[in-house]
Amino acid sequence: MKTGLLFKNAFRDSRRDRGKLILFMSSIVLGVAALVAINSFNYNLVRDIDRQAKSLLGADLVFENNKPFEEEWLNVIDSVPGEKSTEVALLSMAYLPQQEASQFVRIKALEGGFPYYGKLLTEPENFDFQSQQLALVDDGMLLQYNAAIGDSIKLGKATFKIGGRLKSSFGSVDIGSGFAPVVYIGRSYLDSTDLIQPGSLVDYTIYRKTGDDFDPDEWRMLRNDDFRDNGMRIQTVEGQKENLEEAFSSLNNFLNLIALVSLLLACIGVASSVLIYVKNKVKSIAIFRCLGMNGNEAFFIYFIQILALAFLSVLIGAAIGSAIQVFLPIVFESFLPYSVEMEMSWRAIGEGILVGLIITMLFALVPLIRVRNISPLRTLRSSYEEERNQFDRVEWTIYGLIVLAIFGFLWSLMGNLKDAAVFTGGLIGAFGILFGVARIVIWMVRRFFPRNWNFILRQGLSNLYRPNNQTRTLIVSIGLGTAILTTLFIVQGLILKNVSDMGAGNQANTILFGIETKQKDELADITERYGMPLMQQTPIITMDLYGWKGKTKQEWLQDTARTARRWAMNREARVSYSDTVSRNDKVIAGEYIGKVEPGDSIFISLGESWARSLDVGLGDEIVWNVQGALVKTYVGSLREINFRNLETRFFILFPEGVLEDAPQFHVLVTKTPDAETTAAYRNEVVQKFPNVSIIDLGSILVTLNDILSKLSYAIQFMAAFSILIGMIVLISSLFLSKFQRINESVLMRTIGAVKKQILRINIVEYGLLGALSSLTGIFIALVSSFLLVKFVFELNFNVQWIPILVIFVLVTGITILIGLANSREVVNKPPLEILRDNQV
Amino acid sequence: MILEVSEVSKVYEGVNRSLTVLDDINFSVEEGETVAIVGASGSGKTTLLGLCAGLDVSSSGEIRLVNHHLNLLSENDKAEVRNKHIGFIFQNFQLLPTLTAMENVMLPLELQDKAAEAGHKAKELLERVGLGDRMNHYPNQLSGGEQQRVSLARAFSNTPDILFADEPTGNLDDETSVVVEKLLFDLNKEHNTTLVIVTHDMELARKTSRIIRLKGGKIMTDEKVKA
Secondary structure, eight states: OOHHHHHHHHHHHHTTTGGGGHHHHHHHHHHHHHHHHHHHHHHHHHHHHHHHHHHHHOSSEEEEESSOOOHHHHHHHHTSOSEEEEEEEEEEEEEETTTTEEEEEEEEEEESSOOSSSOOEEESTTOOOTTTTEEEEEHHHHHHTTOOTTOEEEETTEEEEEEEEEEEOTTSOGGGGGTSOEEEEEGGGHHHHTOOOTTOOEEEEEEEEOOTTOOHHHHHHHHHHHHHHTTOEEEEHHHHHHHHHHHHHHHHHHHHHHHHHHHHHHHHHHHHHHHHHHHHHHHHHHHHHHTTOOHHHHHHHHHHHHHHHHHHHHHHHHHHHHHHTTTHHHHTGGGOSSOOOOOOOHHHHHHHHHHHHHHHHHHHHHHHGGGGGOOGGGGTOTTOOOOOOSOOHHHHHHHHHHHHHHHHHHHHHHSOHHHHHHHHHHHHHHHHHHHHHHHHHHHHHHHTOOTTSOHHHHHHHHTTTSTTOOHHHHHHHHHHHHHHHHHHHHHHHHHHHHHHHTTSTTOOOEEEEEEEGGGHHHHHHHHHHTTOOOOEEEEEEEEEEEEETTEEHHHHHHOTTOOSOHHHHHSOEEEEEOSSOOTTOEEEEEOOOOBOOTTSOOEEEEEHHHHHHHTOOTTOEEEEEETTEEEEEEEEEEEEOOOSSSSOOOSEEEOBTSSTTSOOEEEEEEOOSSHHHHHHHHHHHHHHOTTOEEEEHHHHHHHHHHHHHHHHHHHHHHHHHHHHHHHHHHHHHHHHHHHHHHHHHHHHHHTTOOHHHHHHHHHHHHHHHHHHHHHHHHHHHHHHHHHIIIIISOOOOOOOHHHHHHHHHHHHHHHHHHHHHHHHHHHHSOHHHHHHHTOO | OOEEEEEEEEEEEOSSOEEEEEEEEEEEEOTTOEEEEEOOTTSSHHHHHHHHTTSSOOSEEEEEETTEEGGGSOHHHHHHHHHHHEEEEOTTOOOOTTSOHHHHHHHHHHHTTOHHHHHHHHHHHHHHTTOTTOTTOOGGGSOHHHHHHHHHHHHHHTOOSEEEEESTTTTSOHHHHHHHHHHHHHHHHHHTOEEEEEESOHHHHTTSSEEEEEETTEEEEEEEOOO
């Protein structure tokens, strides 16, 4: 037959039935919309990173160190031509006297013309805080405490007048600022705060603006290793770009995975809608065949129809996706360090259309290829059914192509063959479990069918296994949707619960650090006066690793065969001493010797993970540089450290009798009974000891909750696509079952079944399907969230069953409702009318 | 000889036992002959029609239709034979619901890539069966008798060598049956087509030139009808 005639027949055949494919179209539209929106957002994000990277970094070269730069390195940095600014940043408490409130803040003391690119968004505009004792304070913090320009802020021992509001802190993500808002002051006023003490957590940064004829990346490449080996970092605009792109590619990959799952769910919808369509067309196909059309020609008539509709759907989906991307920056606002301008991304649209079309058509082909085998004999006998070959090569090729397409898409997304294979395997596994459960259910119901139950229960139950049942399609589509949603709820709930559990029972919930030795006792008195326990009072001494196993650190750095990890070598050691190990730690090798007599060898205890990273074991020698004095020690024991509470823990623990006279500061850990006591205690401590910082679990929880709710909002926004598509798939699957069941329902109505009986049969069938699907989905969610929580987040796994029960009831209820809505036609209209409407 | 059926059997294999629907059937049909296959329900007459028209495959034996060994042809070849040489009339009319009366009649010729001829021929045939004013109506806008008349027009549109009719008046009232029967035989005569009718209506069977009576899957009698 000529191609033109195939198209003509495809057009004719479809014209009175196109409405039946609306479900088919709507699921593709949503799937492609999700894909295009996410990809457009990503491409705009990457483009703006390129555009704004310079102003995000604010300089051409940035040097970072966690101690003051030594002369030798300053000379190297000063060899760079151009302008220079310096910044000293530290975490500390701030006190607002007018508001009688204290807040943990990040102080940035700046000197010079930084930022050289972009600018700090302040009120008043271009506010100068360097030449007077004025502070530029984070706008959010001022709003929180109802403070205004002109009020005071006390930082350490110095009081500053609040001169400006910091509207936008470029280069940093909004999320952390609730926990430690930024306060800018002039570098020359920092000393008056007296906040820099031994043991303070201080970051030193030097910004350089170089001329156009200077290549910062080349300069960095030549010196980066030297700087890194000495615990410093160099950043350039190009490096910043790469970091940002990498950071956002994880977010984007995650969102893309959600989009892919949405698209796959949509494709299940596609397959069921096409199946409905083909089933409706069986008689027409038989007539075509009878009049002389061959199987392939009949197939092409429907292939052309589906292809045309799929193309139309992906176009609509791409248009909607492009419109949706306008909202994504609002959803992800809190995660972005800069504003993203949304433009039409033709690349995203092209990819969305291509991926959407390929996956859609592959899934549609599964039911479509069966058209080839529809026998013309059906014109004579409507009940005739073709024998299905056990192995249809074309069908299996299509299944193979589907797996290949998913794998290809994941590969292009992740850029890693192994990850793509693991994920494809995971998806096939989830589908496999759902299909497996469906098969087992069908087998079990048939095998153990309760023949003595009443008619309604038997009828509803038998619908699960009778010919043309929808058990498999429904369990897969509803189950997958439920699995995604439940995993989201479980993981989010567990992260929050693990954190809040830190302060439960007798666990500590408040930690004070930066305490000088002379302040230690008075602080302990204040704490006890509030009726709070002194759970830990620990000294901390900072020291550097000088050498180990007979070689100095410098020698190890040059040794290309070394196995020690760089982070373990360069880490500034924060060491404590004690006669016993903490109750939270467990000695797993060797023995802890709590006291050392003068002249004896010093046996220290190491955290097991740090020892592993440095590749040292029991008996190995380690030499420390304790603020100028070299101290030789030996590894005496290894500990497993518990990180799941708010107490201090140390990778390196010295025995008593060595470090008592070294410069040190202290940490105090306690438990406050309530928020009011916390606020009063905090204010008193900050006023008496401005250098002491207090972190309480309450504020961590508020911040974490804030982060998680923003994150879950973003995820839920994307998951809404999956849910919506899941609903459409559910409706289309139920439509399919309606098509299967309508004749028998009508027959039952004809022979006298009342409305109530038909509704009850449907409730039993859909109730069972909903319950089984959601249970399977919940099971998959439990397994996947267990793996995520245990191996990715490394938290305790326990489940709150109430929200899961709610999900179960909701999914089952919705399935029943849609099932009942579906049978409304059968129970409300005269049987003959329905029979006529559904006739071919 | 336009149709030759030799030693044809059709057996359905079940799980525990097999069911023989047709057993050792032998007959042939000359060009221009009109034949009725009659028998009670379940006697195998529709199965025999399906086999003769190449809609089904026999378990054993041989069927030659318009010089084609149906058993040796692929599904696609059989489709081509049906398109070029066979016309069908069904009890349930089997019109495509998405096509108008005109398009339904045009379809067999269009399948032969004779689109230009199809329109003209369809119009002529529809006028011949009295539906000149209903050409653009869809099947569900037509009565049962009208649908069967469209079906008749479609059956003759490709000028078939042989026409198979399965209970052509089975779904029609007496009055309409008379009209359709008359049209069927008149058109058959005009086109000099061989006609094979499956029916249990003896009155209709007697209007043919020969009656083959089936019982339990076997031919009981094969007689000429006396004029």
